Amino acid sequence: xxxxxxxxxxxxxxxxxxxxxxxxxxxxxxxxxxxxxxxxxxxxxxxxxxxxxxxxxxxxxxxxxxxxxxxxxxxxxxxxxxxxxxxxxxxxxxxxxxxxxxxxxxxxxxxxxxxxxxxxxxxxxxxxxxxxxxxxxxxxxxxxxxxxxxxxxxxxxxxxxxxxxxxxxxxxxxxxxxxxxxxxxxxxxxxxxxxxxxxxxxxxxxxxxxxxxxxxxxxxxxxxxxxxxxxxxxxxxxxxxxxxxxxxxxxxxxxxxxxxxxxxxxx
Amino acid sequence: xxxxxxxxxxxxxxxxxxxxxxxxxxxxxxxxxxxxxxxxxxxxxxxxxxxxxxxxxxxxxxxxxxxxxxxxxxxxxxxxxxxxxxxxxxxxxxxxxxxxxxxxxxxxxxxxxxxxxxxxxxxxxxxxxxxxxxxxxxxxxxxxxxxxxxxxxxxxxxxxxxxxxxxxxxxxxxxxxxxxxxxxxxxxxxxxxxxxxxxxxxxxxxxxxxxxxxxxxxxxxxxxxxxxxxxxxxxxxxxxxxxxxxxxxxxxxxxxxxxxxxxxxxxxxxxxxxxxx
Amino acid sequence: xxxxxxxxxxxxxxxxxxxxxxxxxxxxxxxxxxxxxxxxxxxxxxxxxxxxxxxxxxxxxxxxxxxxxxxxxxxxxxxxxxxxxxxxxxxxxxxxxxxxxxxxxxxxxxxxxxxxxxxxxxxxxxxxxxxxxxxxxxxxxxxxxxxxxxxxxxxxxxxxxxxxxxxxxxxxxxxxxxxxxxxxxxxxxxxxxxxxxxxxxxxxxxxxxxxxxxxxxxxxxxxxxxxxxxxxxxxxxxxxxxxxxxxxxxxxxxxxxxxxxxxxxxxxxxx
Numbered sequence: 001x002x003x004x005x006x007x008x009x010x011x012x013x014x015x016x017x018x019x020x021x022x023x024x025x026x027x028x029x030x031x032x033x034x035x036x037x038x039x040x041x042x043x044x045x046x047x048x049x050x051x052x053x054x055x056x057x058x059x060x061x062x063x064x065x066x067x068x069x070x071x072x073x074x075x076x077x078x079x080x081x082x083x084x085x086x087x088x089x090x091x092x093x094x095x096x097x098x099x100x101x102x103x104x105x106x107x108x109x110x111x112x113x114x115x116x117x118x119x120x121x122x123x124x125x126x127x128x129x130x131x132x133x134x135x136x137x138x139x140x141x142x143x144x145x146x147x148x149x150x151x152x153x154x155x156x157x158x159x160x161x162x163x164x165x166x167x168x169x170x171x172x173x174x175x176x177x178x179x180x181x182x183x184x185x186x187x188x189x190x191x192x193x194x195x196x197x198x199x200x201x202x203x204x205x206x207x208x209x210x211x212x213x214x215x216x217x218x219x220x221x222x223x224x225x226x227x228x229x230x231x232x233x234x235x236x237x238x239x240x241x242x243x244x245x246x247x248x249x250x251x252x253x254x255x256x257x258x259x260x261x262x263x264x265x266x267x
Numbered sequence: 268x269x270x271x272x273x274x275x276x277x278x279x280x281x282x283x284x285x286x287x288x289x290x291x292x293x294x295x296x297x298x299x300x301x302x303x304x305x306x307x308x309x310x311x312x313x314x315x316x317x318x319x320x321x322x323x324x325x326x327x328x329x330x331x332x333x334x335x336x337x338x339x340x341x342x343x344x345x346x347x348x349x350x351x352x353x354x355x356x357x358x359x360x361x362x363x364x365x366x367x368x369x370x371x372x373x374x375x376x377x378x379x380x381x382x383x384x385x386x387x388x389x390x391x392x393x394x395x396x397x398x399x400x401x402x403x404x405x406x407x408x409x410x411x412x413x414x415x416x417x418x419x420x421x422x423x424x425x426x427x428x429x430x431x432x433x434x435x436x437x438x439x440x441x442x443x444x445x446x447x448x449x450x451x452x453x454x455x456x457x458x459x460x461x462x463x464x465x466x467x468x469x470x471x472x473x474x475x476x477x478x479x480x481x482x483x484x485x486x487x488x489x490x491x492x493x494x495x496x497x498x499x500x501x502x503x504x505x506x507x508x509x510x511x512x513x514x515x516x517x518x519x520x521x522x523x524x525x526x527x528x529x530x531x532x533x534x535x536x537x538x539x540x541x542x543x544x
Numbered sequence: 545x546x547x548x549x550x551x552x553x554x555x556x557x558x559x560x561x562x563x564x565x566x567x568x569x570x571x572x573x574x575x576x577x578x579x580x581x582x583x584x585x586x587x588x589x590x591x592x593x594x595x596x597x598x599x600x601x602x603x604x605x606x607x608x609x610x611x612x613x614x615x616x617x618x619x620x621x622x623x624x625x626x627x628x629x630x631x632x633x634x635x636x637x638x639x640x641x642x643x644x645x646x647x648x649x650x651x652x653x654x655x656x657x658x659x660x661x662x663x664x665x666x667x668x669x670x671x672x673x674x675x676x677x678x679x680x681x682x683x684x685x686x687x688x689x690x691x692x693x694x695x696x697x698x699x700x701x702x703x704x705x706x707x708x709x710x711x712x713x714x715x716x717x718x719x720x721x722x723x724x725x726x727x728x729x730x731x732x733x734x735x736x737x738x739x740x741x742x743x744x745x746x747x748x749x750x751x752x753x754x755x756x757x758x759x760x761x762x763x764x765x766x767x768x769x770x771x772x773x774x775x776x777x778x779x780x781x782x783x784x785x786x787x788x789x790x791x792x793x794x795x796x797x798x799x800x801x802x803x804x805x806x807x808x809x810x811x812x813x814x815x
Contacts (some may be wrong), residue, residue: 280708318722339730342730345725345727352722356717357554358741359742360744369724369737372727372737377733422606
């Protein structure tokens with residue numbers, strides 16, 4: 001054995017053992033990248049022209065201008081915050097029945113399919129596209145944005161709630177059922193304790209997402225800070241834009257920080 | 268071969284794990300280090316290759332003083348000491364061969380190791396060692412597919428391919444069943460004899476230590492309280508090391524509680540939940 | 545604690561009195577905040593439009609159907625652009641995120657005092673700003689087009705990838721790294737042998753998952769001029785070509801479903 005092993009060589013086993021496939025994948029990836037870059041159509045002249053503008057934008061962060069558009073910034077931020085709170089609350093409230101219905105181990109088949117369908121529809125389109133349509137239907141302003149964010153929340157929260165319920169430890173619910181509990185008692189004693197801590201954490205997390213999204217729905221007329229930001233960019237008022245961006249980052253950081261507290265407190 | 272001179276380790280918390288250890292290990296000697304949990308066994312062997320920095324004192328490997336070495340000197344010194352770990356500490360997602368070859372990392376440059384282009388002699392030596400520890404046909408298996416005993420054999424091969432002068436062995440059997448424990452200890456002792464290697468073996472299984480070691484050192488609260496032959500390890504000495512207990516009653520029992528294999532769920536984040544991040 | 549005695553009969557309550565009031569107080573506070581916010585939104589809403597919405601919706605639906613299938617021939621190119629924005633953007637993000645993640649992870653950062661906070665700020669900054677806003681910025685600076693979209697997606701995804709990656713790095717098993725260190729390996733070797741194999745599956749999963757999200761996000765970047773199918777959507781809406789709009793929505797729907805399926809399949813195959 002040792003006589004032969006002295007001359008044996010070793011190569012690291014490849015991730016994809018079939019060499020044909022391996023080469024096909026590498027070449028395929030190379031060809032795709034070549035085409036992708038080829039159709040990128042970078043306008044170098046325009047890029048060059050943009051460089052000083054980019055510099056000006058970066059420079060305007062030092063210092064940003066909170067003052068000259070203070071009124072509209074404050075208005076926009078507050079509107080965003082209201083939308084965030086209301087859409088999260090309403091969205092979560094709608095999500096609870098939908099999520100319960102979308103859990104395979106809880107709901108009868110027809111209800112399960114119906115709720116899964118609702119979740120799938122709510123999840124598919126980005127909030128911005130929803131906002132475009134709600135603006136068409138309900139007119140400009142925060143109500144359209146609120147609706148868009150609420151629908152987005154349902155798609156997110158109901159799906160996760162359903163999955164959480166499907167993943168829970170099946171033994172305690174069985175034990176509670178064995179005591180002769182009714183369906184609602186069972187929900188309250190067996191299901192709720194298992195899913196609540198995570199769901200509260202996720203609600204805070206969704207609050208965070210909704211705030212960030214609220215900055216976007218404004219771009220299409222759904223209220224909030226987005227409209228102010230769009231105006232700032234359109235007028236090349238980079239220092240105001242910088243101020244708005246910094247405020248958004250600060251608020252997101254604050255929410256994230258406090259969500260850590262909430263999660264620890266819940267657990 | 269190995270000489271510790273007044274080695275002290277004090278952790279930031281103020282705990283003194285080692286309190287002035289003097290110890291000499293001649294070439295070819297298998298030394299078992301016994302003592303209760305927290306006596307400083309692990310700290311002691313980690314002070315030798317400076318995975319834990321000793322607070323004061325000196326460590327000599329041959330003629331070389333270890334504690335004063337700079338980082339590249341330390342790496343060269345570490346090549347001369349092979350280490351075997353309690354939970355095997357294999358890189359679980361690498362193959363058996365890659366794990367064994369990782370013992371040569373101190374000898375080859377980064378890019379060479381990155382592309383797995385180890386010198387031919389190293390690879391041949393790896394094959395020889397794998398065959399010696401009885402893992403001939405496991406070469407391209409991933410480490411996390413192996414059983415505990417097999418993993419520890421890979422760990423031994425990894426330590427030996429360094430071509431060390433000294434083996435540092437940290438609780439090699441704590442995660443193994445009694446039979447495998449003996450096999451592994453026997454293998455380590457045989458290999459030490461074949462290569463006249465010195466070995467410092469941390470072990471909390473006293474019967475096993477008695478069976479395999481030539482010399483036993485008892486540690487209690489960072490101080491050496493016994494240093495002698497296995498035969499001299501009387502009940503009175505054991506009481507001095509471990510505290511009061513009816514030693515005859517547990518003498519035959521395999522005391523090592525076999526820990527469950529730590530196949531902890533590995534870093535796969537539940538990304539589904541982060542849609543809006 | 546929550547056991548009270550009433551004539552020697554212990555009465556068990558779930559919460560102590562103080563806690564009970566605390567919980568009620570929190571509910572009250574929460575409700576008050578909600579009502580206040582709702583009031584403010586309601587003030588800014590013209591309710592006449594809202595009551596009129598069902599008629600409007602029916603009207604819109606009738607104008608949107610049937611989808612103008614012939615328009616599909618003009619959508620292939622934007623669809624290709626959308627795919628490229630997502631893919632190249634994800635690649636860019638991965639390139640940038642790896643060093644950031646190693647700087648942000650507590651166990652690999654070169655300096656916990658200087659480098660780590662900076663890396664964490666990059667992560668939060670990138671994550672806080674929606675890709676549409678990144679695109680808005682970039683279109684203003686470097687001009688409209690696919691390229692702005694790629695950069696926008698890239699910058700937005702850096703934070704996501706880096707955050708998940710650094711959490712994975714912090715969760716690695718330190719024993720394996722210690723064993724590699726004990727062989728005399730140098731710093732880069734320690735990373736290549738001790739850390740990278742441990743985080744590789746997480747890394748691959750994160751990348752594919754982000755690509756999936758990016759497909760969804762790149763469908764709307766065109767609304768601000770950053771290329772992709774959103775451009776057609778914007779144009780069709782502003783010209784009130786509703787049958788085109790419905791076709792585009794269907795295409796987006798199909799793309800999202802397919803990308804989600806691809807991502808799920810790859811991630812399952814990798815475990």
